[in-house]
Amino acid sequence: MSEKFDVIVVGAGPAGTSCAYNCAKNGLKVLLIERGEYPGSKNVMGGVLYRKQMEDIIPEFWKEAPLERPVVEQRFWMMDKESVVQFGYKGLEWAAEPYNNFTVLRAQFDQWFAQKAVEQGALLINETVVTECIVENGKVIGVRTDRPDGEAYADVVVLADGVNSLLSKQLGFHREFRPDEVALTVMEVINLPKDKINDRFNLEGNHGTTIEIFGDSTKGNLGTAFLYTNKESLNIGVGTTLSSMIKAKLKPYELLDYLKKHPMVRPYLEGGESAEYLAHLIPEGGFNSVPRVAGNGVLVVGDAAQLVNAIHREGSNMAMASGQMAAEAIVEAKKDDDFSENSLNRYKEALFGSFIIKDLEKYKDAAHTFETYPQYFKEYLPMMNKAMSKFFTVDGTPKREKQKEIMRSVTAEKGTFKVMQDIYRAWKAVK
Amino acid sequence: MHIVVCVKQVPDTKIIKINPKTNTLDRRSAPAILNPYDAHAVQEAVKIRNKTGGTISVLSMGPPQAVAVIKKSVEIGADLGYLISDRAFAGADTLATSYALSKALEKISKDNPIDLVICGKHAIDGDTGQVGPGIARRLDIPPITNVIEVSEVNKEEKYVHIKRKQIDGYEVIQSQLPCLLTVEKEINDIEYAPLTNMINAARYEPVIWSVNDLEDVDKTQLGLKGSPTIVGKMFSPPKLEGGKRIEGSTDSQVEQLMGILMERKDLLKIKTANS
Numbered sequence A: 001m002s003e004k005f006d007v008i009v010v011g012a013g014p015a016g017t018s019c020a021y022n023c024a025k026n027g028l029k030v031l032l033i034e035r036g037e038y039p040g041s042k043n044v045m046g047g048v049l050y051r052k053q054m055e056d057i058i059p060e061f062w063k064e065a066p067l068e069r070p071v072v073e074q075r076f077w078m079m080d081k082e083s084v085v086q087f088g089y090k091g092l093e094w095a096a097e098p099y100n101n102f103t104v105l106r107a108q109f110d111q112w113f114a115q116k117a118v119e120q121g122a123l124l125i126n127e128t129v130v131t132e133c134i135v136e137n138g139k140v141i142g143v144r145t146d147r148p149d150g151e152a153y154a155d156v157v158v159l160a161d162g163v164n165s166l167l168s169k170q171l172g173f174h175r176e177f178r179p180d181e182v183a184l185t186v187m188e189v190i191n192l193p194k195d196k197i198n199d200r201f202n203l204e205g206n207h208g209t210t211i212e213i214f215g216d217s218t219k220g221n222l223g224t225a226f227l228y229t230n231k232e233s234l235n236i237g238v239g240t241t242l243s244s245m246i247k248a249k250l251k252p253y254e255l256l257d258y259l260k261k262h263p264m265v266r267p268y269l270e271g272g273e274s275a276e277y278l279a280h281l282i283p284e285g286g287f288n289s290v291p292r293v294a295g296n297g298v299l300v301v302g303d304a305a306q307l308v309n310a311i312h313r314e315g316s317n318m319a320m321a322s323g324q325m326a327a328e329a330i331v332e333a334k335k336d337d338d339f340s341e342n343s344l345n346r347y348k349e350a351l352f353g354s355f356i357i358k359d360l361e362k363y364k365d366a367a368h369t370f371e372t373y374p375q376y377f378k379e380y381l382p383m384m385n386k387a388m389s390k391f392f393t394v395d396g397t398p399k400r401e402k403q404k405e406i407m408r409s410v411t412a413e414k415g416t417f418k419v420m421q422d423i424y425r426a427w428k429a430v431k
Numbered sequence B: 001m002h003i004v005v006c007v008k009q010v011p012d013t014k015i016i017k018i019n020p021k022t023n024t025l026d027r028r029s030a031p032a033i034l035n036p037y038d039a040h041a042v043q044e045a046v047k048i049r050n051k052t053g054g055t056i057s058v059l060s061m062g063p064p065q066a067v068a069v070i071k072k073s074v075e076i077g078a079d080l081g082y083l084i085s086d087r088a089f090a091g092a093d094t095l096a097t098s099y100a101l102s103k104a105l106e107k108i109s110k111d112n113p114i115d116l117v118i119c120g121k122h123a124i125d126g127d128t129g130q131v132g133p134g135i136a137r138r139l140d141i142p143p144i145t146n147v148i149e150v151s152e153v154n155k156e157e158k159y160v161h162i163k164r165k166q167i168d169g170y171e172v173i174q175s176q177l178p179c180l181l182t183v184e185k186e187i188n189d190i191e192y193a194p195l196t197n198m199i200n201a202a203r204y205e206p207v208i209w210s211v212n213d214l215e216d217v218d219k220t221q222l223g224l225k226g227s228p229t230i231v232g233k234m235f236s237p238p239k240l241e242g243g244k245r246i247e248g249s250t251d252s253q254v255e256q257l258m259g260i261l262m263e264r265k266d267l268l269k270i271k272t273a274n275s
């Protein structure tokens, strides 16, 4: 009775849908299984969708995808209690084709993307939880779901079930992640009329801004916050590694509340109406946490494989690209009718040769460095705010003297050697 | 046994917003769903078919997106689906809706004679409950409304035993087949569909008919033209105010409550069908 497919993809997020889309496009018989009421119904993202990897799958997607705003400005805030040092870039070349990136609401975007996979011939079923892979003779041959008569079979099962992938854990591909390998993030969607958003963020038409906030947004703990503009709402969120949260006894919703009331943030939200509250984990272990990604009859993609660049808040693009690489490997494997680990390792090779693993490798020590040496967030950011304040306050002191005084106060607090050491360490972690 | 269930796509009224200026439904604010009563109608058809064998067809009138409710019905267990979709049907009131649906039913029954039609008790948007009986009248079969149980289906001798909900109990009816039922939600629980149904539904493409695919249709009875209903005015009912809250220590709460009950003896009267 149970049907056999070429490919079963578990999870209709960007990784799974990308894989299903590309497999179906190549004529494979694909079943895409999603546990939510519809794709995206439970998915969470700050909201920046990168043009490049999406375009590789669907050229000129911006002409029809449900996007919020093209991002024309990116700001970075180093925030203290009552001050902020900011830098950023705004450029109108980002307001025209081919654009740079967009804000999106995942509940809409994922649904649209999954529909595209369906148009390519993938079969999508919702409200169905995959409970385990069916393994026979050391090979994954299908999945078992929570539905009556719930088995389905395939040559390859692709696990795109997101961060904390229970399915790849069951297969023994990875251990339980440590609290310093995942970030707990909470966010809120706040409705605000379009003209208010455009006024407050100094925007025209559908242009959008993203603000990444460091420092006091996490009360000095390792993590970041963000404030992004949608068409008629704002996404605001904050997260830190689970270990920081435990250590500092932070409650995520309290942190978000603190951020929303912060005097630097509050004016942007004024009068807005909270529409949605979401919480989600982000895999931030990076290079050192990437699990086994290929086995006999099985591949792991996206967040399930810990493919997130936390420093650059890139995740959805890595998910899509990895899904596409998995699809390419499956198409090749199908030609040889060989779905062994050896054959499917084509995916692993592609992944490790791509920007994904290269970027993760570049930053492999960053999170660890910043977590082990909390001074960056706890001391240097406030120092920077004080320095700026001093430098720009006009009080009759000559500028050169101000510079000296600033340097003196920084090194006095920490010692010249210590400061140099910290700078070198930070540079090494992100170079 | 051939059972046809009429299913309607409706906005999810649990979430839908009313445009305060025009007092009309803001249909964009809510996702479209299968009318909840109709889901129970399909489920009941599945229960009957599991005993008698045969085929379940579902029929819907609506825009092309209404394919979604047919697929949802296939998830629950329907075998075939028909969508009638055409500008000519747009703006139909209950009279025109039941006319169009009955014409489609006539066409369906030519291929496979219909033994039973099942509708929901009412649609959660239009809310009239008139379409089911309207269809029955046109097909000249008995309408049996407010059904809470189908206790027996005898396809050889062509009769059914039905329980109908009444204010103070239920009524047991025997009816000929074919007939038309409109069902209450309590008639069954929607079952968690097997995986094969989900896969069938994902793959299923219903038959879509335009007005010209139907036979012997009097086009003046369709859509807005065929709808004598005139919407005079729409308004949102006043918001319900929360009841009074009794607070204080347990003793004082009991005292206050007794005071209210002694004053308002009418609250203690047991409601009967006649009162």
Ligand SMILES: Cc1cc2nc3c(=O)[nH]c(=O)nc-3n(C[C@H](O)[C@H](O)[C@H](O)COP(=O)(O)OP(=O)(O)OC[C@H]3O[C@@H](n4cnc5c(N)ncnc54)[C@H](O)[C@@H]3O)c2cc1C
Pocket (backbone or CB within 6 Å): A010, A011, A012, A013, A014, A015, A016, A033, A034, A035, A036, A039, A040, A042, A043, A044, A045, A046, A047, A048, A049, A050, A128, A129, A130, A131, A160, A161, A162, A163, A185, A186, A187, A237, A280, A281, A282, A301, A302, A303, A304, A307, A308, A313, A314, A315, A316, A317, A319
């Ligand atoms: C607060 C926050 C902000 C972020 N901001 C950004 C950003 O601005 N830009 C960016 O690029 N990335 C961002 N990310 C990261 C990004 O969201 C993820 O990297 C991306 O969603 C990963 O895609 P995925 O398809 O691997 O997993 P997911 O999107 O998590 O999808 C997994 C899917 O699998 C389904 N599923 C899980 N288990 C099962 C099961 N057993 N059976 C069936 N279905 C199952 C889930 O319902 C879900 O639909 C952010 C993440 C968070 C939490």
Ligand SMILES: Cc1cc2nc3c(=O)[nH]c(=O)nc-3n(C[C@H](O)[C@H](O)[C@H](O)COP(=O)(O)OP(=O)(O)OC[C@H]3O[C@@H](n4cnc5c(N)ncnc54)[C@H](O)[C@@H]3O)c2cc1C
Pocket (backbone or CB within 6 Å): B006, B007, B008, B009, B035, B037, B038, B059, B060, B061, B062, B091, B092, B093, B094, B095, B097, B101, B118, B119, B120, B121, B122, B123, B124, B125, B126, B127, B128, B129, B130, B131, B132, B229, B230, B231
């Ligand atoms: C006063 C009034 C004003 C209205 N105004 C508008 C308006 O402004 N805009 C608008 O879009 N609609 C409007 N309608 C609704 C429209 O006329 C009805 O939706 C339609 O005729 C069906 O009636 P109903 O929703 O009351 O269904 P009901 O009679 O309550 O439905 C009972 C059962 O009939 C079946 N059924 C009903 N409709 C269908 C269908 N289309 N396909 C398949 N089966 C079906 C289902 O089994 C359903 O459970 C209005 C209706 C009334 C009475």
